Amino acid sequence: MKTRHLFGAMAVVLAGIALLGGVFTxxxxxxxxxxxxxxxxxxxxxxxxxxxxxxxxxxxxxxxxEADPEDAEGLALxxxxxxxxxxxxxDPGYYPRSEEALRRSLVLGRDNDLAVTxxxxxxxxxxxxxxxxxxxxxxxxxxxxxxxxLGVLGDAGIETGDYDGAFAAFDRMVSLKPTxxxxxxxxxxxxxxxxxxxxxxxxxxxxxxxxxxEEPAAWALVELGNLYYNGGRLRPAKRAYREALARFPGxxxxxxxxxxxxxxxxxxxxxxxxxRDALEAVPLPEYAARLGETLAAAGRDAEADExxxxxxxMQRLFEASGxxxxxxxxxxxxxxxxxxxxxxxxxxxxxxERRSIEAEDVLAWAxxxxxxxxxxxxxxxxxxxLGTLDALKLFHRGVIERCLGRREAAREAFRAALAVNPYxxxxxxxxxxxxxx
Numbered sequence: 001m002k003t004r005h006l007f008g009a010m011a012v013v014l015a016g017i018a019l020l021g022g023v024f025t026x027x028x029x030x031x032x033x034x035x036x037x038x039x040x041x042x043x044x045x046x047x048x049x050x051x052x053x054x055x056x057x058x059x060x061x062x063x064x065x066e067a068d069p070e071d072a073e074g075l076a077l078x079x080x081x082x083x084x085x086x087x088x089x090x091d092p093g094y095y096p097r098s099e100e101a102l103r104r105s106l107v108l109g110r111d112n113d114l115a116v117t118x119x120x121x122x123x124x125x126x127x128x129x130x131x132x133x134x135x136x137x138x139x140x141x142x143x144x145x146x147x148x149x150l151g152v153l154g155d156a157g158i159e160t161g162d163y164d165g166a167f168a169a170f171d172r173m174v175s176l177k178p179t180x181x182x183x184x185x186x187x188x189x190x191x192x193x194x195x196x197x198x199x200x201x202x203x204x205x206x207x208x209x210x211x212x213x214e215e216p217a218a219w220a221l222v223e224l225g226n227l228y229y230n231g232g233r234l235r236p237a238k239r240a241y242r243e244a245l246a247r248f249p250g251x252x253x254x255x256x257x258x259x260x261x262x263x264x265x266x267x268x269x270x271x272x273x274x275x276r277d278a279l280e281a282v283p284l285p286e287y288a289a290r291l292g293e294t295l296a297a298a299g300r301d302a303e304a305d306e307x308x309x310x311x312x313x314m315q316r317l318f319e320a321s322g323x324x325x326x327x328x329x330x331x332x333x334x335x336x337x338x339x340x341x342x343x344x345x346x347x348x349x350x351x352x353e354r355r356s357i358e359a360e361d362v363l364a365w366a367x368x369x370x371x372x373x374x375x376x377x378x379x380x381x382x383x384x385x386l387g388t389l390d391a392l393k394l395f396h397r398g399v400i401e402r403c404l405g406r407r408e409a410a411r412e413a414f415r416a417a418l419a420v421n422p423y424x425x426x427x428x429x430x431x432x433x434x435x436x437x
Contacts, residue, residue, distance in 0.1 A: 038073055042114055045080035046121060046148035047181045049215050054084050065101075075105035076115045083122060090283045090314075092321035098122055099322070113142035113149070120152040124159075126323040130353055132156035147177045154185055161355030163192070163386065180210045180220055191227065192357070194387035200227050218248035222257050231389070232421040234261055252281035260290065264423035268298045285314040289332055296336075297426035308336065326350040331362050335427065340369040357383045361393045364400065373403045391417040391424035395432050402435070411436055 036044070041051045051057050061078040065071050079102035086094035099122055105115040120135035133156040139149035150173040157166030167189050174182035183206035190199040203224040210217035225240030238261045244254040259274035275291040278284075292307030311332055315325045326346035333343040347366040351359045361383035367376035380397045384390070398413030414432045423429060 038077060041077055042080060043148070045077070045084050046117060046151075047179070047216070048084070048087060049219070050084055050088065051081070054081060054088055057081055058085060069104075070108055072105045072108035072112055072115070075101045075108070076112060076118055079105065079115065079118045079122075083118070083125065086125070088282065092318045092323060095122060095126060095321045095323070111142055113139050113146060116142060117146060117149045117152065120149060120156075124152055124156055126321075127159075127327075127354075128322075128324060129156045129159040133160060145176055147173045147179070147182060150176070151181055151185060158188075158192075159354050159356050159358075161357075161359075178205070178209065180206045180216045183209055184220065184223060187223070187227070191230075192386050192388050194389045196227065196231055196389060200224065203227055214248045215251075218244040218251045218254060221247065222251070222253045225254075225257055229257070229260060229264075229423075230391070230421055232391075232423060234264055234423065237261060250281065252278040252284075252287075255281070256287050256290070259294070260423075263290075263294045263297075263426050268294060268300075272303075279310075283310075283314060285311050285318075285328065288314060292332075293335070294426050297430075308332065324350070327354065327359055327362050330366060334362070334365050334369050337369065340366070344370050357386060357388060357393070361390075361396060365396050368396070368400050368403065373400055376400045377404060389420045391421040392428070394420065395424065395428050398432065398435065 036051050041057070044051055058078065058081045061074055061081055064074040065078055068074065079098045079100075082094040082098035082101060086092055086098070099119070102115045102118045102122065106112050106119070109115075116135055116139040120132050120139055123129070123132035123135055132152055136149050136153035136156060139146055140153065143149065150169045154166040154169035154173065157163070157169060170182065170185040170189050174186050176182075183202050187199045187202035187206065190196075190202060203220065206220040207217060207224055210220045221240045221244035225237040225244070228234075228237035228240060238258065241254045241257045241261070244251055244257075248254070255274050256278035259271040259278065262268075262274060263271035271294050272291065275287055275294065278287045279291070288307050288310040292304045292311065295301075295304035295307060312329075315329050318325050327350035330343040330346040330350070333339045334347075344363075344366040347359070347363045351363045360379045364376045364379035364383055367373070367379065377397075377400050380393070380400050383393050384397065394413050394417035398410045398417065401407075401413055402410035414435045417424065417432050418429070418436065422433075
């Protein structure tokens with residue numbers, strides 16, 4: 001999944017953080033039958049989508065395993081359903097319950113690839129990517145053709161900096177089963193490599209693969225819109241978001257995405273209302289962080305502080321449920337210029353396990369904020385090593401170059417950021433524009 005503020009990247013990969021799942025994604029249940037076959041339910045849940053009324057499905061599964069505590073399949077499905085409830089409600093309290101159910105299932109059958117894949121997805125959702133890699137590899141040993149395990153393997157590979165391995169996993173995934181999930185991952189891989197047109201092409205295939213479904217189609221349309229938005233193309237982005245809402249009315253991800261468009265057009269009140277609608281539907285840190293950024297850029301500091309307090313509260317809940325959030329909390333604090341020494345420590349802790357270009361960029365920004373410009377430049381260069389057309393990373397590069405006295409290099413980076421997406425950030429895009437005047 002899904003340049004974007006780091007929280008926004010989670011919608012695509014850190015997105016999370018499976019592309020169609022992860023800590024900060026999800027949405028209302030699609031209107032499908034409440035009692036699908038176990039195989040169909042597992043496939044849908046592992047893709048990050050509901051099985052109908054997920055709360056009711058959870059209740060059914062809880063009754064099932066209470067009646068038969070040694071029902072390995074029921075326990076595995078329950079573990080996956082708990083993860084879906086976390087995505088639908090924004091409540092990470094479902095993660096420990098998911099882990100318990102999946103581990104109980106695994107005890108009943110060590111060759112239970114569904115339980116192992118569920119644990120891999122859970123580890124990725126908690127941003128414990130080395131564990132996700134290990135578990136995904138184990139799942140593939142049990143079932144070499146598991147596209148769900150390949151997806152987690154690729155997602156975790158991206159987050160640990162193994163891009164070649166991740167792209168190979170995505171290639172095998174799409175060759176085995178061309179679906180919304182596999183096409184979306186191909187799109188993200190192409191975006192990382194700076195191949196925007198190819199990424200859009202693949203995401204359109206994802207939209208086509210989701211035809212006839214509500215939530216998957218809406219999810220893919222939002223991701224398509226994000227590709228347009230990240231390239232500074234507001235009109236096609238807005239069309240994709242509106243189509244997502246037409247296919248899946250009330251979809252919180254589409255509302256939050258439309259808020260970005262309204263903010264980019266200077267319609268702050270409309271953007272704030274949309275962000276608040278999205279937060280009311282599913283309280284995700286991504287939405288609160290973007291709301292805070294929009295309010296701060298508009299000079300509404302008191303309201304922005306309230307939004308950032310909400311981010312902090314949400315992140316504490318995720319941490320209490322076993323998720324690692326150092327990189328995300330560090331970026332929020334660094335953008336605000338608060339707790340910068342502690343943010344650097346958090347960025348370093350995250351970087352020790354997450355050698356992705358996202359981690360490189362946040363660490364570079366943290367080093368810059370702490371006056372360590374030479375080190376910052378080295379990590380900023382590595383953050384752009386794939387050729388990613390990422391406006392925020394290019395902006396960070398420009399700020400660091402300017403602090404090193406390399407004015408022309410700084411101006412080139414600022415120009416490049418604005419050329420990629422002149423609307424990349426309500427806070428930083430105006431700074432970039434001023435720098436190139």
